[in-house]
Amino acid sequence: MRVLTLLLVLACAAPAAAAEKQVLIRLFSLHKVSAVNLETTAPVRAAGAQFSGKARIAVKGQLVVMTGALQAGPAKSITVHASAPVRLSGPGLPRRSYTGDIVFTSARKQLKIVNSVPLEDYIAGVVTGEASDLSQPEAYKAQAVAARTYVLKHLRIHAGEGYNLCDSTHCQLYTGQGAVSAKALAAARATRNEVLYYKGELAATFYHSICGGRTERMTDVWPFEAKPYLISVRDGPPGHPYCSIAPNFRWKTKIYFSGLTRLARRAGWILPDEEARGLKISRWGASGRAAELELRTQRRTVGLGATEFYHGIGRRAGWNAVRSTFFRILNGQDYVLLDGKGNGHGVGMCQWGAEGMARKGFKYRDILRHYYPGTEIGHD
Numbered sequence: 001m002r003v004l005t006l007l008l009v010l011a012c013a014a015p016a017a018a019a020e021k022q023v024l025i026r027l028f029s030l031h032k033v034s035a036v037n038l039e040t041t042a043p044v045r046a047a048g049a050q051f052s053g054k055a056r057i058a059v060k061g062q063l064v065v066m067t068g069a070l071q072a073g074p075a076k077s078i079t080v081h082a083s084a085p086v087r088l089s090g091p092g093l094p095r096r097s098y099t100g101d102i103v104f105t106s107a108r109k110q111l112k113i114v115n116s117v118p119l120e121d122y123i124a125g126v127v128t129g130e131a132s133d134l135s136q137p138e139a140y141k142a143q144a145v146a147a148r149t150y151v152l153k154h155l156r157i158h159a160g161e162g163y164n165l166c167d168s169t170h171c172q173l174y175t176g177q178g179a180v181s182a183k184a185l186a187a188a189r190a191t192r193n194e195v196l197y198y199k200g201e202l203a204a205t206f207y208h209s210i211c212g213g214r215t216e217r218m219t220d221v222w223p224f225e226a227k228p229y230l231i232s233v234r235d236g237p238p239g240h241p242y243c244s245i246a247p248n249f250r251w252k253t254k255i256y257f258s259g260l261t262r263l264a265r266r267a268g269w270i271l272p273d274e275e276a277r278g279l280k281i282s283r284w285g286a287s288g289r290a291a292e293l294e295l296r297t298q299r300r301t302v303g304l305g306a307t308e309f310y311h312g313i314g315r316r317a318g319w320n321a322v323r324s325t326f327f328r329i330l331n332g333q334d335y336v337l338l339d340g341k342g343n344g345h346g347v348g349m350c351q352w353g354a355e356g357m358a359r360k361g362f363k364y365r366d367i368l369r370h371y372y373p374g375t376e377i378g379h380d
């Protein structure tokens with residue numbers, strides 16, 4: 001009798017097969033879409049029926065309507081249960097494959113498409129895009145844990161809009177399940193449910209492409225509350241940064257005063273009748289990156305945050321012109337020369353540094369501990 005009781009208790013205590021956690025992702029979030037083409041090679045269910053082949057879902061006022069291989073609506077929403085991959089495409093849209101439930105609704109005369117994706121499939125998709133330049137499995141694993149932690153910490157970022165995350169770099173780039181790489185999938189599986197904590201709280205796992213030799217203290221870049229693990233760390237032995245293996249570790253950009261004037265006027269840093277005549281760094285951050293700049297015109301000096309300068313130039317002249325705020329400035333007769341290192345904001349994990357560490361034999365736990373000092377891996 002006693003044995004039987006014990007067995008029953010054990011049976012109850014055994015973990016039930018946990019339902020896979022799902023995240024709601026808004027697809028094509030940067031595009032204005034009023035209709036989308038669907039294509040499937042295996043039968044999938046939608047609106048209470050089954051279809052395969054080609055169909056189209058379009059906005060009709062406040063409603064949506066499906067035509068082609070299956071007719072449905074007009075209805076408030078149409079859900080496609082993509083048990084097999086469904087390819088979505090349309091004018092001006094990239095062709096991408098998705099699985100899981102895809103809900104189509106009308107929002108302000110545009111098609112709103114929200115895909116329910118198992119968390120781990122989503123992580124594999126994100127890591128595919130974010131780590132595409134890297135090759136080391138341990139770097140992929142570090143990226144998977146950072147991406148998973150980032151997702152779980154930001155699940156409510158779009159809460160008012162009816163989904164968890166958008167598919168653009170505003171949240172994390174997600175291009176569907178069609179092109180998931182084997183390395184990304186393996187990294188997601190090997191680190192399943194692992195996230196980074198700092199004193200029991202999910203860590204803010206920012207990351208960037210190349211730090212240039214030193215990561216930056218977060219508060220020198222953004223006006224957020226300081227985090228003890230988002231400090232400036234030296235990325236490897238003196239003179240031999242882990243990320244120095246990256247292509248374009250160093251860069252140089254010459255900006256003529258005429259071009260700088262146009263950019264500065266459009267950004268509103270100077271008045272329409274002012275001309276840029278010089279640029280210098282007036283304050284440095286903990287890592288040696290520029291924190292504040294002074295832009296000189298024919299009649300005054302304008303103070304400018306280095307991050308604002310970096311974003312302002314990036315948005316107007318492309319992100320390859322000024323790749324980071326880790327530069328020194330040489331003033332010429334009619335130009336400034338920016339002699340720089342690194343790529344990206346410099347906060348948190350350096351992705352190319354992770355690759356460099358992995359090539360030297362470090363494991364993903366060492367990599368995460370190096371870039372987010374004081375954090376520890378736990379299970380979600």
Ligand SMILES: [Zn+2]
Pocket residue numbers: 157158165166167168170171172
């Ligand atoms: Zn977003």
Ligand SMILES: [Zn+2]
Pocket residue numbers: 210211212213214235241242243350352353
């Ligand atoms: Zn680095």
